Amino acid sequence: xxxxxxxxxxxxxxxxxxxxxxxxxxxxxxxxxxxxxxxxxxxxxxxxxxxxxxxxxxxxxxxxxxxxxxxxxxxxxxxxxxxxxxxxxxxxxxxxxxxxxxxxxxxxxxxxxxxxxxxxxxxxxxxxxxxxxxxxxxxxxxxxxxxxxxxxxxxxxxxxxxxxxxxxxxxxxxxxxxxxxxxxxxxxxxxxxxxxxxxxxxxxxxxxxxxxxxxxxxxxxxxxxxxxxxxxxxxxxxxxxxxxxxxxxxxxxxxxxxxxxxxxxxxxxxxxxxxxxxxxxxxxxxxxxxxxxxxxxxxxxxxxxxxxxxxxxxxxxxxxxxxxxxxxxxxxxxxxxxxxxxxxxxxxxxxxxxxxxxxxxxxxxxxxxxxxxxxxxxxxxxxxxxxxxxxxxxxxxxxxxxxxxxxxxxxxxxxxxxxxxxxxxxxxxxxxxxxxxxxxxxxxxx
Amino acid sequence: xxxxxxxxxxxxxxxxxxxxxxxxxxxxxxxxxxxxxxxxxxxxxxxxxxxxxxxxxxxxxxxxxxxxxxxxxxxxxxxxxxxxxxxxxxxxxxxxxxxxxxxxxxxxxxxxxxxxxxxxxxxxxx
Amino acid sequence: xxxxxxxxxxxxxxxxxxxxxxxxxxxxxxxxxxxxxxxxxxxxxxxxxxxxxxxxxxxxxxxxxxxxxxxxxxxxxxxxxxxxxxxxxxxxxxxxxxxxxxxxxxxxxxxxxxxxxxxxxxxxxxxxxxxxxxxxxxxxxxxxxxxxxxxxxxxxxxxxxxxxxxxxxxxxxxxxxxxxxxxxxxxxxxxxxxxxxxxxxxxxxxxxxxxxxxxxxxx
Numbered sequence: 001x002x003x004x005x006x007x008x009x010x011x012x013x014x015x016x017x018x019x020x021x022x023x024x025x026x027x028x029x030x031x032x033x034x035x036x037x038x039x040x041x042x043x044x045x046x047x048x049x050x051x052x053x054x055x056x057x058x059x060x061x062x063x064x065x066x067x068x069x070x071x072x073x074x075x076x077x078x079x080x081x082x083x084x085x086x087x088x089x090x091x092x093x094x095x096x097x098x099x100x101x102x103x104x105x106x107x108x109x110x111x112x113x114x115x116x117x118x119x120x121x122x123x124x125x126x127x128x129x130x131x132x133x134x135x136x137x138x139x140x141x142x143x144x145x146x147x148x149x150x151x152x153x154x155x156x157x158x159x160x161x162x163x164x165x166x167x168x169x170x171x172x173x174x175x176x177x178x179x180x181x182x183x184x185x186x187x188x189x190x191x192x193x194x195x196x197x198x199x200x201x202x203x204x205x206x207x208x209x210x211x212x213x214x215x216x217x218x219x220x221x222x223x224x225x226x227x228x229x230x231x232x233x234x235x236x237x238x239x240x241x242x243x244x245x246x247x248x249x250x251x252x253x254x255x256x257x258x259x260x261x262x263x264x265x266x267x268x269x270x271x272x273x274x275x276x277x278x279x280x281x282x283x284x285x286x287x288x289x290x291x292x293x294x295x296x297x298x299x300x301x302x303x304x305x306x307x308x309x310x311x312x313x314x315x316x317x318x319x320x321x322x323x324x325x326x327x328x329x330x331x332x333x334x335x336x337x338x339x340x341x342x343x344x345x346x347x348x349x350x351x352x353x354x355x356x357x358x359x360x361x362x363x364x365x366x367x368x369x370x371x372x373x374x375x376x377x378x379x380x381x382x383x384x385x386x387x388x389x390x391x392x393x394x395x396x397x398x399x400x401x402x403x404x405x406x407x408x409x410x411x412x413x414x415x416x417x418x419x420x421x422x423x424x425x426x427x428x429x430x431x432x433x434x435x436x437x438x439x440x441x442x443x444x445x446x
Numbered sequence: 447x448x449x450x451x452x453x454x455x456x457x458x459x460x461x462x463x464x465x466x467x468x469x470x471x472x473x474x475x476x477x478x479x480x481x482x483x484x485x486x487x488x489x490x491x492x493x494x495x496x497x498x499x500x501x502x503x504x505x506x507x508x509x510x511x512x513x514x515x516x517x518x519x520x521x522x523x524x525x526x527x528x529x530x531x532x533x534x535x536x537x538x539x540x541x542x543x544x545x546x547x548x549x550x551x552x553x554x555x556x557x558x559x560x561x562x563x564x565x566x567x568x569x570x571x572x
Numbered sequence: 573x574x575x576x577x578x579x580x581x582x583x584x585x586x587x588x589x590x591x592x593x594x595x596x597x598x599x600x601x602x603x604x605x606x607x608x609x610x611x612x613x614x615x616x617x618x619x620x621x622x623x624x625x626x627x628x629x630x631x632x633x634x635x636x637x638x639x640x641x642x643x644x645x646x647x648x649x650x651x652x653x654x655x656x657x658x659x660x661x662x663x664x665x666x667x668x669x670x671x672x673x674x675x676x677x678x679x680x681x682x683x684x685x686x687x688x689x690x691x692x693x694x695x696x697x698x699x700x701x702x703x704x705x706x707x708x709x710x711x712x713x714x715x716x717x718x719x720x721x722x723x724x725x726x727x728x729x730x731x732x733x734x735x736x737x738x739x740x741x742x743x744x745x746x747x748x749x750x751x752x753x754x755x756x757x758x759x760x761x762x763x764x765x766x767x768x769x770x771x772x773x774x775x776x777x778x779x780x781x782x783x784x785x786x787x788x789x790x791x
Contacts (some may be wrong), residue, residue: 487683
């Protein structure tokens, strides 16, 4: 395997106002109070047991793409990051400096994707992602969160969507896409507010904001497959949740409640969501728990699962299979977090002539380094993010060497993260969603 | 040459004689462990005469006791029998196993009187 | 010397065993009470099937991805932990003493085997020590307490080995051995050695989360 070429990019030390300004407002008293408040009131047996049980063996290290890509520098290992953050806070009983909090926030928010691969490596099953999320929670309560992602959390809070999409912009976008698609698919509808439909289709806000063609494609697929579906016209249409990643659980809960209540209002049988990983985690695993539901209140079906059903039941007529060999990226939140690995492969094989496996794969796949809110922390951390995932670049190069020309990434964050990686390391491959390929190869009216 | 052979034969004879009479209490140096199937520990050092002199033991039945129905029988003594005649390799009921009987008998007395060895390796000397 | 011996093998042994068992009970009850009070949702996700799936994979040598990735460590850690747990419980000398003190006894290991096991624990401790000193990712997260814990674990086996072979200073090593064992017993519930008890529960919980919700492997 060839060493991926690296572009010589000037490493500019960018400052993050979210961290700088946030830390400048802190006093040591406040830090101590907040840390102890979170540790006492919000954590319990789990945190204590995890911290008391960890024997500092370092066996989680090689699970982490950041560690592997940074020449195994121990400060990037999962336990290394835990040591630099929550251990210190606990050992010093909250007596840490604003400077420490700034660094802890940077580590927790931009040097860990909460991909949970290290959970599979720890002999004791210590939930390292939970420890790092607790650090984010503390930093959130202290008001020291990277600015870009904090902005998306603000957007969630104000608009119930991630991208400041205003009230009328949303139905407007849907109707615009409907109109466009009707040119190709006469009679196509994007049924808004249809009560009692089988499926409510929800997306993440970046789709209406700058990837409207994904809504077009989804509408085309629903139309061809004859699905009884609807999309809400009001707040609650966005299934994404950056507040989950900033540690702002209260807003996470509000956003999830709006989403579930919208589905309940429309009396749909289930929610089908677009190809997004973190959104799946937020509705399937995290947000529902915050709201007190052990499992999602309304069944959640990820796009992979939905396409699997449609293809299994021959609901999508395929003109001819996708010719270029593809490789399949396994997004952490739907594969390691949702067990869709075999369905993902079924879909890939049903759509494409050749599927080249990357290694490691399925639930052991390396993270994209963009998820967990890291890419949402914005430009100051982009270089760190792509440099910190050389192993992914090597995986992609290897797949490419074995013929793969296209990467299928059924997750928005992975999609953007892999794009940055392939650009930085000069790996000439295309990146597509399953939806892109289905749309391309399905039978369309002449 | 011949003298040498005679000497060796003589030594062998003497040793054989000594071995045969070794179990007589006057010459006892260690506790006989031959009844144990697969002994794990070294034989306990036990010089019978020297011990009794030092410990000022007059009566045989201070150690060579007799129990009937779980009660010590006064005045009876059992030095004419082997310990293993009563104490089997495994404990049964209230009757302690041979190992346990030895330990309780020796170590128990040592602990009670705060005299004599009590740690494993003090008796089971390598 | 015998007074010290009587003290460490008598009252102090009682203290150590009581602290060990009571400490374990306390830690377990405390954990369960905390879960009931603050994180009762954990019970919702617990699954016997997936707990066992996870535990069985992780207690099987080479039964998990990470064990297979680290063959030498896997062999050492399994030999170390098996010897560490079995040899003191089934050592003839220990069982004999418990039999005399509390009238309980069970099957025992041949002394020769136990001797080898003690050597395995000592060698394993050295392996872990060297690993801590040389592996960057381990060294980075190592604190003084990690060395102390390792010493607490190694000490009963080093002193036990020396006492058993009666190389020199016999009575002193017996006393040190008993003391070291008692220190380890007391340390188990109250230091990171408590992974002896807690690992079962953390494993079970993670196994359940991965099995029930995430539908993927945690091993």
